[in-house]
Amino acid sequence: MPERAMAIQRVAFALLFASTLLVGLAALAAIGVICVRGTGALSWEFLTTMPTQGMRAGGIFPAIVGTLELVGLTVIFALPMGVAAAIYLTEYAAESWLTRLVRLAIVNLSGVPSVVYGLFGLGLFVIFCRFGTSLLAGALTLAIMILPVIITASEEALRSVPKSFREVSLSLGASRWQTVRHAVLPFAVPGIMTGTILGIGRAAGETAPILYTVAAFYLPRLPRSIFDQAMTLPYHLYVISTQIPNIPQTQRYGTALVLLLLVLSLNLLAVILRARFRRRRQW
Amino acid sequence: MVVDAAPTLKMAVEDWSVWYGSLRALTSVSMAIRHTEILGVIGPANSGKTSLLRSLNRMNDINPSFRYTGRVTLDGRDLYRDLDGQQVRRRIGIVFALPLPLPLSIRDNVTYGPRLRGERDPHRLEELTERSLRASSLWEEVKDRLDLQAVKLSGGQQQRLCIARTLAMEPEVILFDEPCSGLDPVSTAKVEETMLQLKAQYTIMLVTNNTKQAARVSDRVAFFLMGELIELDRTDRIFTAPRDQRTNDYITGRFG
Amino acid sequence: MAWQRWRERLIEFAIRLCGISSIAIVALIFLFLAQEGSALFRTVSIAEFLSGNRWYPISDPPRFGILPLLLGSGLVTAGAVALSVPVGIASALFVSEIATGWSKDVLKTGIELVAAIPSVVLGFIGITVLAPAIKQACGLPTGLTALTGSITLAFMAMPTVVSITEDALAAVPRGHREAALALGATRWQMMWRVLLPAAGSGIVAAVMLGIGRVIGETMAVMMVTGNAAVIPHTFLRPVRTMTATIAAEMGETVRGSDHYFALFAIGIVLFTISFTINMVADLFLHRERN
Numbered sequence: 001m002p003e004r005a006m007a008i009q010r011v012a013f014a015l016l017f018a019s020t021l022l023v024g025l026a027a028l029a030a031i032g033v034i035c036v037r038g039t040g041a042l043s044w045e046f047l048t049t050m051p052t053q054g055m056r057a058g059g060i061f062p063a064i065v066g067t068l069e070l071v072g073l074t075v076i077f078a079l080p081m082g083v084a085a086a087i088y089l090t091e092y093a094a095e096s097w098l099t100r101l102v103r104l105a106i107v108n109l110s111g112v113p114s115v116v117y118g119l120f121g122l123g124l125f126v127i128f129c130r131f132g133t134s135l136l137a138g139a140l141t142l143a144i145m146i147l148p149v150i151i152t153a154s155e156e157a158l159r160s161v162p163k164s165f166r167e168v169s170l171s172l173g174a175s176r177w178q179t180v181r182h183a184v185l186p187f188a189v190p191g192i193m194t195g196t197i198l199g200i201g202r203a204a205g206e207t208a209p210i211l212y213t214v215a216a217f218y219l220p221r222l223p224r225s226i227f228d229q230a231m232t233l234p235y236h237l238y239v240i241s242t243q244i245p246n247i248p249q250t251q252r253y254g255t256a257l258v259l260l261l262l263v264l265s266l267n268l269l270a271v272i273l274r275a276r277f278r279r280r281r282q283w
Numbered sequence: 284m285v286v287d288a289a290p291t292l293k294m295a296v297e298d299w300s301v302w303y304g305s306l307r308a309l310t311s312v313s314m315a316i317r318h319t320e321i322l323g324v325i326g327p328a329n330s331g332k333t334s335l336l337r338s339l340n341r342m343n344d345i346n347p348s349f350r351y352t353g354r355v356t357l358d359g360r361d362l363y364r365d366l367d368g369q370q371v372r373r374r375i376g377i378v379f380a381l382p383l384p385l386p387l388s389i390r391d392n393v394t395y396g397p398r399l400r401g402e403r404d405p406h407r408l409e410e411l412t413e414r415s416l417r418a419s420s421l422w423e424e425v426k427d428r429l430d431l432q433a434v435k436l437s438g439g440q441q442q443r444l445c446i447a448r449t450l451a452m453e454p455e456v457i458l459f460d461e462p463c464s465g466l467d468p469v470s471t472a473k474v475e476e477t478m479l480q481l482k483a484q485y486t487i488m489l490v491t492n493n494t495k496q497a498a499r500v501s502d503r504v505a506f507f508l509m510g511e512l513i514e515l516d517r518t519d520r521i522f523t524a525p526r527d528q529r530t531n532d533y534i535t536g537r538f539g
Numbered sequence: 540m541a542w543q544r545w546r547e548r549l550i551e552f553a554i555r556l557c558g559i560s561s562i563a564i565v566a567l568i569f570l571f572l573a574q575e576g577s578a579l580f581r582t583v584s585i586a587e588f589l590s591g592n593r594w595y596p597i598s599d600p601p602r603f604g605i606l607p608l609l610l611g612s613g614l615v616t617a618g619a620v621a622l623s624v625p626v627g628i629a630s631a632l633f634v635s636e637i638a639t640g641w642s643k644d645v646l647k648t649g650i651e652l653v654a655a656i657p658s659v660v661l662g663f664i665g666i667t668v669l670a671p672a673i674k675q676a677c678g679l680p681t682g683l684t685a686l687t688g689s690i691t692l693a694f695m696a697m698p699t700v701v702s703i704t705e706d707a708l709a710a711v712p713r714g715h716r717e718a719a720l721a722l723g724a725t726r727w728q729m730m731w732r733v734l735l736p737a738a739g740s741g742i743v744a745a746v747m748l749g750i751g752r753v754i755g756e757t758m759a760v761m762m763v764t765g766n767a768a769v770i771p772h773t774f775l776r777p778v779r780t781m782t783a784t785i786a787a788e789m790g791e792t793v794r795g796s797d798h799y800f801a802l803f804a805i806g807i808v809l810f811t812i813s814f815t816i817n818m819v820a821d822l823f824l825h826r827e828r829n
Binding site: 002005006008009012013015016017019020022023024026027030031033034080081084085087088089092093098101102104105106107108109110111112113114115116117118119120122123124127128144147148151175176177198201202204205206207208211212234235237238241242249252253256259260263264266267268271 | 547550551553554555556557558559560561562564565567568571572574575625626629630632633634637638646648649650651652653655656657658659660661662663664666667668694697701725726727728730731748751754755756757758762782785786789790794802803806809810813814816817818821
């Protein structure tokens with residue numbers, strides 16, 4: 001009898017392994033295809049010159065710059081607000097119906113479809129606030145989208161700071177804010193930082209929220225201000241792979257590769273930092 | 284030996300009762316703490332010693348279910364109704380049971396409180412650091428490496444650092460909450476020696492599980508049982524001729 | 540001293556404001572959607588909107604029935620779930636119970652990285668690699684079908700399913716595992732009969748969040764499903780999802796037109812669906828934690 005059970009186990013384990021392998025191979029294949037076919041396009045010119053001939057030739061410089069500026073602006077909005085919200089939840093608010101509601105709201109925000117964020121951004125920032133299609137509108141929309149990521153990571157980071165630090169600080173005559181500022185926050189920075197990097201990675205790769213809030217179709221110049229439109233990598237990739245015929249495949253794969261490298265290296269950075277901080281922790 | 288008359292009344296506790304939610308921790312405690320004395324507080328676990336301690340420097344405020352009735356005064360002023368919590372904690376310092384250095388350098392640990400209070404002058408901070416570390420008998424061991432991370436010190440050294448940290452705030456009263464519970468005998472001796480040296484300038488209350496320590500160090504001793512103050516008297520009287528049977532039982536080790 | 544007090548009060552106020560901002564934002568999103576979307580219902584009834592089977596927004600007169608879109612989303616989601624849930628749970632079991640040491644770390648990191656791949660990149664792969672393959676393999680006129688969408692989305696939902704299932708498995712107390720093994724069960728029997736049931740609510744939550752992820756996906760599905768807003772009868776033909784409709788048509792609408800309002804109305808439907816899924820999943824996660 002046990003032989004039969006062992007045989008079943010062998011089969012079952014083989015299936016489990018196969019599933020994992022399937023996912024792993026599919027992932028590697030997807031990434032591999034892009035790397036193989038896209039590396040050909042990567043060159044200094046590709047990365048640093050403007051597109052020409054209606055994006056059929058030339059480089060993707062404005063898309064790269066646009067993405068960086070957009071994401072930078074997004075973080076400027078999302079980081080302070082997200083960290084403050086996390087501080088509220090861990091340091092200032094006692095568990096109550098209100099905090100439960102706040103957490104529920106955060107869970108919901110993280111589940112809202114990205115295109116709905118786009119609609120919201122369009123309605124509120126582009127139209128109602130009259131920012132127009134601009135870096136500002138896009139950044140605000142993306143900021144709201146990555147807020148849950150930052151809040152969750154910051155909350156976890158704040159909670160990981162031992163309670164005793166707060167007690168010690170208060171016992172030495174510090175006020176509540178001073179305690180947060182000097183005895184808690186500095187030690188939560190690593191966790192907050194990794195969370196922010198993950199948020200940046202997310203914001204850099206999103207297309208739907210920026211479709212109608214910031215993205216420009218063919219704008220062979222850099223944005224002049226935050227009220228200006230901008231080209232971005234995700235939108236650029238979408239356009240050249242679905243809207244414009246007769247673009248050399250290497251151009252398309254090259255763009256995909258650049259975007260993929262950007263996002264994956266940010267995420268990998270966050271993973272490495274997280275592991276490093278965990279090891280170096282002094283408590 | 285302490286004379287009964289003359290020492291000034293530094294803090295007074297009047298009919299003080301404490302609840303955490305529906306759990307009553309202290310019942311109608313009344314006692315006084317005198318300047319330049321070490322008042323030892325002994326009793327078994329859950330007798331309310333720590334609740335009393337934390338009532339004195341308003342650390343209980345942190346607990347959302349904390350309720351009280353009665354009065355605690357500092358120099359005659361009501362601690363809870365007339366004074367501000369943060370101010371109280373600057374004037375009444377505490378040393379916790381476990382050494383709790385912040386993950387900062389030795390110097391930054393000691394100057395943490397003063398800097399937050401607004402002290403900016405580097406000379407004054409240096410002077411304060413040296414004075415506090417000398418007073419807690421740690422200066423000689425760390426004077427050359429003040430930038431060392433405090434967590435790298437030994438347990439006994441860390442605890443003396445915590446004492447220095449509290450002293451740097453120049454408090455008037457110092458509360459010790461079982462400060463030697465995690466320490467080896469040598470470190471314990473050093474801490475007790477420090478307490479005796481500090482006595483002349485401060486008002487000190489020592490909560491301890493170790494009755495022998497209380498006998499060694501305190502001028503007067505208070506015995507607590509199940510949230511009530513059973514007896515408070517001079518150390519020699521408590522340990523040789525206690526008035527209450529329960530005090531005697533605890534001291535002689537019949538329970539606790 | 541007083542000025543410092545003031546400053547503290549101000550900081551505390553700002554912190555509290557940010558704290559409850561998330562509630563305000565959710566409410567604001569719903570409000571905006573509702574305000575614009577409900578304008579549609581002046582000319583079109585809700586029933587016709589939800590059950591009408593013709594989505595002809597630019598014909599004259601326009602028809603705004605979203606049944607094809609609902610079914611399109613439903614079909615693609617069902618396919619994606621059918622693919623990703625078994626594979627996802629199986630992989631989670633493997634990673635959490637069988638893999639050890641550095642291979643476990645590599646796998647977990649790998650899953651995290653896969654989750655990070657932007658949807659537009661996956662859509663791109665879908666168009667260039669997957670669609671032609673399916674077209675050839677099934678002999679279809681076009682490779683942009685619901686099946687292509689399902690496969691692509693299954694790939695995107697997998698990391699969600701895997702990581703939440705992993706958490707659910709990890710939350711099962713060691714005692715359960717050890718007791719089963721001590722009673723003579725093989726490791727597989729322990730996993731199948733003890734572990735999975737014990738992690739039940741967490742796994743349900745994982746599936747629900749996976750569904751939420753799939754329904755809400757826009758770019759990848761827009762790029763690979765062919766965008767034919769007709770009632771789907773099979774996996775092997777193009778379909779249109781609700782998300783793709785909004786993304787694809789928003790640029791062509793006139794602000795203030797019925798088409799414009801209709802897209803916002805779809806937004807309301809999407810928001811409601813994801814709201815419900817998240818609430819239910821959260822309920823299951825909470826039940827598991829207790």
